[in-house]
Amino acid sequence: MNNLVFHLRDAPVSAWAGIVIVAFYAVLAILAPVLAPYAESASVAAQYQPWIAPHYLGTDALGRDVMSRLIYGARNTVGIALATTILAFTLGASWGLLAATLGGWFDTISARAIDVLMAIPPLIFALLILTITGTSVVALILVIAILDSTRVFRLSRAVAQGILTMDYIEVARMRGESVFWLIRKEVLPNAASPLIAEFGLRFCFVFLFISALSFLGLGIQPPTADWGGMVRESAKLIAFANFSSWQSATFGLAPLLPAGAIALLTIGVNLVVDWVLHLSSGLKE
């Protein structure tokens, strides 16, 4: 813990910017019901209101408050992305570490099976499966988690293979430690830093993936607020907007708000990840 505080003091400006952005989103997501002025999916005004009080970011086609929906969107999109990433990591990392530690035919078969899965473009694969299973939140999380766990498998297996050549592993094997003990006590603590960095990166991809699916209509379903879906709903407005006065121009800017929210969080997480990667690389400069 002391160590973390120590590193934080040494963190560069970019990392701090990332931390602030991520913290801001976390607060929004956790406190959404408190912060949002209106309910998530209630029509509270006429449709397509400009950016004036009490609807500071206007209203959408159904007269719902855009700011409230953006805040709830943080909770939905980020929450599902986080759950998916955690599941993907639990699956991928435990399988990857197990394959590397056991080696032999288990390792070979796992690795080749994963290669086959990775050979199929993930978005098309996800579309296919979601069409069959239907687009419930659980199905969404499971499908993306399994697809993403293949990448985690590859990384954790590679990292573990490097660690498994160390003499302390040989010492533990000579002692006759169980595979579970080897993974949990000897390999995992040393694989933690690259895995944590990868977690941030994977989170971004999952999050973009969900937004993409929502944009295509197969992600989080309305009326649940979701940034990808919000972009889709308001995308065509750009074409119809009247840019002569700023009040009418805001109408055309509507799709940029959720898109911007996605972009900003992605950048924030990446800034933090860059820093964590730098720390785990052990470079001094």
Added chain:
Amino acid sequence: MSDILLDMKNVMIEGRSDRQWKPIIKGVDLTLKRGEILGLIGESGAGKSTLGLAAMGYTKGGCRISGGSINFDGIELVGASDEALRQLRGKRIAYVAQSAASAFNPAFKLINQFTEAPVQHGVLSKAEAQSDAIELYRKIRLPNPETIGFRYPHQVSGGQLQRAMTAMAMACRPDLIIFDEPTTALDVTTQIEVLAAIRDIVRAYNTAAIYITHDLAVVAQMADHIKVLLRGEEVEQAPAREMLSNPQEDYTKSLWAVREFRRAPRPPRDANEAPLLVVENVSAAYGPVKILDNVSVTIKRGSTVAVVGESGSGKSTLARVIMGLLPPIEGGIVYDGTALEGVGAKRKRGLKRHIQMIHQMADTALNPKHRIKDIIGRPLQFFIGLKGAAKEARIRELLTLIELDPDEFMHRFPSELSGGQKQRICIARALAAEPDFIICDEVTSALDQLVAEGILRLLDRLQRELDLTYMFITHDIATVRFIADEVVVMQHGVIVEQGLKDDIFTPPHAPYTELLLSSVPEMDPDWLSNLLTARDGKIAQVDPE
């Protein structure tokens, strides 16, 4: 043109750790005349590499030159522009790194790496540089000088690579070469050739050199002057012969005395006692490559058997077979009357406990994420079944036994320990299982001489107190003289000679033993010259290269 080539005055270098600058070199003077070789010795952490690099105006990442002046042939290097330094480095000052294997780029042929510096500096054209390379390869006595340059680094042996790197440093005919432990990673038999080659070529071109090493006997062969460093400060400097025959400072004397140490004689044991461990006609292989061929060793209880040989002789493989990490394809191992399973995982826990192993590199043998108390505590729990307070009490006892303060070290991580302390922790971990038999795989070869001596004394004391039996794998003959009762000499997976230490070390020897023994550098500065004269080509017939 002045006679003095390099003049370093009151050089101070700092390194950054824990958010502050800490001194590494605390004001050292160094002068070097043209064509002179200066030996820089000291233990690790003494700052010899840092000082050597500073001679080319360079510091490693996280370090800075904080004071003093470094004058190279009239050019001030402290504060010089990158462009000015670039003009010097590789052209007038060259550097030869400790591990040639990691200093060469594995993706390029040797000769293309050779030509890079002279072509870059505009000294020679590519074609000229290539013919020059072949000329230098010949001078440095590489086999097949015309073709060896067209191989990749992994296609030549370690000793050849180190010579190729020396040739590369010579490419622009520099005024100064810095050798940073160029032979430390090599076997004794290979080391001799590299030493001879370096010495000849440096003298032939009247190149000045700074020769960094921790091996006194090596520096005795190479240097005109010797400078001793300790914790970033100079202890003393004198002409080599004077320094070797009559060191002034206590620290230098203690360095010299290490080599004189001998183990106290043991009381004789009952000759009829059954042997503790018998290796019977064992052969082992990695895939199709046979590493051990019909090896038989008998080890008596309470004795130390040293297994010697150069790298690739199969001595570490023998250890792996005994530990059950590599099942033998033929033969078997009997421990205290019980035949051992070839596969370690099938051996009973109670039996495994008796045989422990200490690795060469304590750095990689300790999990960096575990605290010392967990590292030593795990075998206590695993083999002995100790828990809680009893476990902690035993950890304290073990730490005291290996001469480390329990309160200070229990909660530390391995990275907070020095090399010698780490090796002691490895010993404590092995002792925690309460073994009878310990395999020590090159346990001192990564350590400085003073620290290594401390480890050997500790192992010796533990053997007397706990009635331990050691199989001591090493390539260092000095260690063998110190610790062994019996000696097994191995080459290419076969036992060349075995017997009591005194028998092995008194002539007549088997030819390979003779080569091995005569290759161990001695403190006599004329040793290398005399040896080379005496051998006169004999080396080429016996040496595997």
